[in-house]
Amino acid sequence: MIKKYRFGKPFPTEAVIENIPEAQGAMPRFAVDKNAHTFTCPLAKEDRVYGLGEQVRGINKRGWHYVSYNEDDPIITEKRTSLYATHNFLVVAGEKGAFGAFFDSAAKAEFDIGYTHADELKITAIDVDVYLIDGENIDDIVRQFRKIIGQSYIPPKWALGFGQSRWGYKCEEDIRAVAKGYRDANMPIDSIYLDIDYMERYKDFTVHPERYPDLKGLASDMRAEGIHLVPIIDAAVKVEDGYSVYEEGKANGYFCKGADGEPYVVGVWPGESVLPDVLSPEARKWFGSHYKVLLDDGIEGFWNDMNEPALFYSKGRLHAALEIAAEARGRNLVLEDFNKVTSAIGTLANNINDYKEFYHETPVGRVCHADVHNLYGYNMTRAAAEYFERYEPDKRFLLFSRSSCIGMHRYGGIWTGDNASWWSHLLLNLKMLPSLNMCGFLFVGADLGGFGDNTTEDLLLRWLALGIFTPLMRNHTTLGTRNQECYAFGQKDAFRRILGIRYSLIPYLYSELVKCAVRGDMMFRPLAFEYPSDKRATVEDQILVGESLMICPVYEQNAAGRYVYLPEDMKMIRMLAGDDYTEEVLPAGDHYIEVALDEVVFFLRKGHVLPLAKPAKNTSELDEKALQYVKYIDRDTEYELYVGKGEKKSELAGALKKVTVKA
Amino acid sequence: MIKKYRFGKPFPTEAVIENIPEAQGAMPRFAVDKNAHTFTCPLAKEDRVYGLGEQVRGINKRGWHYVSYNEDDPIITEKRTSLYATHNFLVVAGEKGAFGAFFDSAAKAEFDIGYTHADELKITAIDVDVYLIDGENIDDIVRQFRKIIGQSYIPPKWALGFGQSRWGYKCEEDIRAVAKGYRDANMPIDSIYLDIDYMERYKDFTVHPERYPDLKGLASDMRAEGIHLVPIIDAAVKVEDGYSVYEEGKANGYFCKGADGEPYVVGVWPGESVLPDVLSPEARKWFGSHYKVLLDDGIEGFWNDMNEPALFYSKGRLHAALEIAAEARGRNLVLEDFNKVTSAIGTLANNINDYKEFYHETPVGRVCHADVHNLYGYNMTRAAAEYFERYEPDKRFLLFSRSSCIGMHRYGGIWTGDNASWWSHLLLNLKMLPSLNMCGFLFVGADLGGFGDNTTEDLLLRWLALGIFTPLMRNHTTLGTRNQECYAFGQKDAFRRILGIRYSLIPYLYSELVKCAVRGDMMFRPLAFEYPSDKRATVEDQILVGESLMICPVYEQNAAGRYVYLPEDMKMIRMLAGDDYTEEVLPAGDHYIEVALDEVVFFLRKGHVLPLAKPAKNTSELDEKALQYVKYIDRDTEYELYVGKGEKKSELAGALKKVTVKA
Secondary structure, three states: OEEEEEEOOOOOOOOOOOOOOEOOOOOOOOEEEOOOOEEEEEOOOOOEEEEOOOOOOOOOOOOEEEEEOOOOOOOOOOOOOOOOEEOOEEEEEEOOEEEEEEEEOOOOEEEEEOOOOOOEEEEEEOOEEEEEEEOOOHHHHHHHHHHHHOOOOOOOHHHHOEEEOOOOOOOHHHHHHHHHHHHHOOOOOOEEEEOHHHOOOOOOOOOOOOOOOOHHHHHHHHHHOOOEEEEEEEOOEEOOOOOHHHHHHHHHOOEOEEOOOOEOOEEEOOEEEEOEOOOOHHHHHHHHHOOHHHHOOOOOEEEEEOOOOOOOEEHHHHHHHHHHHHHOOOOOOOHHHHHHHHHHHHOOOOOOOHHHOEEEEEOOEEEEHHHHHHHHHHHHHHHHHHHHHHHOOOEOOEEEEOOEEOOHHHOOEEEOOOOEOOHHHHHHHHHHHHHHHHOOOOOEEOEEOOOEOOOOHHHHHHHHHHHOOOOOEEEOOOOOOOOOOHHHOOOHHHHHHHHHHHHHHHHHHHHHHHHHHHHOOOOEEEHHHHOOOOHHHHOOOOEEEOOOEEEOOOOOOOOOEEEEEEOOOEEEEEEEEOOEEEEEEEOOEEEEEEOOOOOEEEEEEOOEEEEEOOOOOOHHHOOOOOOEEEEEOOOOEEEEEEOOOOOEHHHHHHHEEEEEEOO | OEEEEEEOOOOOOOOOOOOOOEOOOOOOOOEEEOOOOEEEEEOOOOOEEEEOOOOOOOOOOOOEEEEEOOOOOOOOOOOOOOOOEEOOEEEEEEOOEEEEEEEEOOOOEEEEEOOOOOOEEEEEEOOEEEEEEEOOOHHHHHHHHHHHHOOOOOOOHHHHOEEEOOOOOOOHHHHHHHHHHHHHOOOOOOEEEEOHHHOOOOOOOOOOOOOOOOHHHHHHHHHHOOOEEEEEEEOOEEOOOOOHHHHHHHHHOOEOEEOOOOEOOEEEOOEEEEOEOOOOHHHHHHHHHOOHHHHOOOOOEEEEEOOOOOOOEEHHHHHHHHHHHHHOOOOOOOHHHHHHHHHHHHOOOOOOOHHHOEEEEEOOEEEEHHHHHHHHHHHHHHHHHHHHHHHOOOEOOEEEEOOEEOOHHHOOEEEOOOOEOOHHHHHHHHHHHHHHHHOOOOOEEOEEOOOEOOOOHHHHHHHHHHHOOOOOEEEOOOOOOOOOOHHHOOOHHHHHHHHHHHHHHHHHHHHHHHHHHHHOOOOEEEHHHHOOOOHHHHOOOOEEEOOOEEEOOOOOOOOOEEEEEEOOOEEEEEEEEOOEEEEEEEOOEEEEEEOOOOOEEEEEEOOEEEEEOOOOOOHHHOOOOOOEEEEEOOOOEEEEEEOOOOOEHHHHHHHEEEEEEOO
8 A cells, every 4th residue: 555645846757657646645654844844754763774675774664864966975984964866765664563664855865864863763854756655565565666666677587696896807807807817716707897988988889999909809708708798888978079978979069068058067986977868868868878889899888977966176175175175385384274285185075066057958947956966877877778778678787886776676676876895785785685685676785795995715705605696796996905816715625516506506596686686576585574573683694595595694704604583494405515514404493504715604594495506617508407406395396487588578468487396 | 842933133022031041053833935025824724813903803813914003093993903002922822832923013913814824824924033933732832921921910900990081071160070970870980081171172181171270189089989081191292482391302312303413394183293202212201201290280190192193194294295286276186186176185094105205313322203113102112101100119009001002011001993883893892812821911901892982872781791800991982972971871770780790800810810920821711722632612602711610692783682602511690799699500512592681691710719809989998808709619629819909010929818618
């Protein structure tokens, strides 16, 4: 049961695709203050609050405040209140049942979830459609919500293969060396990512002529080895006379404009740049059509970046800051003067005041970017997806984005942005997965091993032991860090086996992902959703993966194992490789389990089975006809398996087949 | 058994006070590369590495690299390799026994503990005395080490009372309001801290004439309520004509000088400032004598800050950076040019190249600061302690420092610097305690509730539940954060009771601290030191406190409890207040225990007792003649109790008395 209430004049986000009329009467559940734009409801002691998708903190969001305003800041500490994405759906669950609430707004919104007052939830949002959802239980509420926002993006099956990435691969030789590194180490791989250096001076839809003299040839050679190249696309377009993308966009008015009507100039990787106005249908269509240049070279997947949009500076603010610095020359600076200089320079990047200075031309008229900020990444990714639909309608392409908003889940997946090589980010990765699923994002993953800072061998191994369960499984790191490829470390056998396990799991993972997309279900679920009356099931470092599994990664350095809570009897699978594992039924309750660095330990739920393929060197060599089933059943049991190649959209209808597994 | 090996020409740090002759022959245990200045030894799979005092990461330091170079950077994430202090003592322990190693150096040293290669420990240090220590077990090794570095600082007993601090209390009225806040809430308190705003324009040893027109009167009024004022002292001295501290120091050559022989000018709170040359005995004596100004006002305790030394900028580097910014005006900056500007401004603070540009006049001649950097905070604090000894020789003063080095443990305690209101910093606080003790620092504590960022009520409550066990128990926060005083939150009864528990524990905590100081023992010990053959005792989120207790704080938001591992049967004490608790013996093994936000749960070891006082509103009202004993004994048991007031050094000889507790 969904009811919609409108406050102010919300911009049409197109997050909801079902036509839901406005409800009559006052909105229940929340006390509404129309002047303060606040929505307040009490929280009982036992209430938990789930959702908000890509956000900091725990599965239960209670005890902190969150801001929905997409932000490019890679230092993800506990002080943070926003990340790269905005997913304004939450569920309040307690002893008196549960309800869902979606605050559909393109602008900034704030969620104070027992932060200011421990017993109060207060949301602040101007111009918002609020959808209140009642249901039988949390899963039902989520399913109703997912239905009104439309089916989630389904990637091609190869996109579930392992990918290697780094900002710092400079040229064709570097890419070939990575492919050789994995091949020589006998480690499976399906994709290698191209970060910004493949472009000519960071210009969108160009290829560096010296570094990649024949991208088509390279892509073809790689495909022959089962490897896809996946290039990055940045949001902003370099200002450069004669650069066709810039010239075309400028001539047609396709860039965001300042108050003066001229394209608004910001600084990003290429230096001075302008922002495609992806909220204009014409501009979006135009921007998306440029992906052709790479599609024609044999590229089948992309990652869209810098689309919060991230700004290193705006031209106006930069030069004002430089003046402040220039004025301070030669003076004895008292603290306030010194702070003025460092603050002027230090607040250039992603300064939200810049968002107030440029505009979009939308179907409902000219709007200030600040008021629709959260829609930018969504519509950049939509630009690509809508073009793919024109380019080859039935083909599944890989597409995921850094910034997003609910609605974008129909067009692509996400990676959770620039994390770091921190153990705490491994745990954050785990905790974020269910809330992302709640908000429609199924094809998700974090940069495994950590993007920023230097990883360690044990951190990467432990993180991969989680990453083998996430649909997007990519090892990615930034410029200047130590080598992070799996073959760069001493314990090669451990890496080889853990990557192999991933491939064994792909038939299960892809089947579960597709089913969840089709049915509006969650692939990653908190235990509390499945065992609502078990207070101990509020544990936050174990989650359910699909219908059959519970995972419990180790996320502390030097830990030889961890505690695990079983809400019911489960079968522990201790896996050394996809075809080398032991099974042991453990009774419900608390257990301390040892987990060596080169093992993956997870649990199979009672009454369930897990299909396993033989390890393969990439998805195209997966033998899905020869699956083994790990079982914890006492009678014949059906498992619904995706039996297709996962390359065509049209294949979906007949590709889910019920397989009977003998007890 | 301690052997000393010299490499290069180490600066005399005076960390070691026993005269240990250089050993003959090659140094065992480590492969030494004299050209690379490296000391390498293999690590077996089961080896653990303990020590390094104030550092990041776990109790077992394995799997990361650490740099000993005191650093003022409050963003303490997992990427960090150094903090505010340098404590170069470690113990390698494994199946073949243990050994200790102290790398006594005033300069930068690096510890790669299985980071580059998982199975190798590599230390890099130039000009170093290496002390290798063999012993029966880890405790014995630590005791031997502690003996050669001299007895640890013992604070007055009142310093174990609770203290409230904030950068932002501006004036006398603010201080009186805090005192009233605690009094009205009926919460105990022993001290209120004065941060930098009590000074006149941040000038050392001045008192702001309008904000604190009568500090002596204020101190006296507060003492009448049982509250001590504890002012901050910063390392650097403002450059200002007519300011007597500056004028005196300049006239006598007591400031660190640049290559040109002139005082080296840096920017800190007061703007342009100079650094007292605390490595010169004359300058140290001179600087210390200025504490008189506050002692004469009735002040009995100090915290020394900014003594890494922290530099916002050096005058030369600042003006060079401003030139770079000025040159960029009006240009279209490509990425490299833009980065040049932001980097020039962004790397001004604590730029280690500045440390190469000024000099100390020491008893062994003129030395560059970079080569003796780690000794600065140590000798600033020594300056104060040596003066207190002259001012009132028998009196115990409160004294602790942000920066330190081994050796300073004889002169004062430490707080662990500018942390943040992060749950991970609560855990870091716990994990750091044993290593600080190993290195001689017994009077230690972290900023409870967190210094940087906004705390939450639950975080502060959970952190206090750890803080009641640390000798320094101070709630401190930075400018601009939400109110963090215990009376500022809703659950006042919980705060009142938890602070009360602290006061009940003081007889035990002070007794244990004094005994550990006198005997060279550790007050906080990892379980692995006590139960060396129990592999599960490598658990890192529980530690022993003194001879009787094991603590296991909850450090996760929204957690209703936690797991605890008992290496042997222990008695669980579930405490609502110092005179309101339950006792329950739990068998050895794993347990999940519920811990409500307003409870403290800890364990009493078999064969031990815990003295408890009645809750009191400050230490002067503690009734130590009417102690209760919590017992887990089956026969009469002696406990050695400190029975004095803890105000005079001379009292110590007779103040430790054996009390027989009946079974």
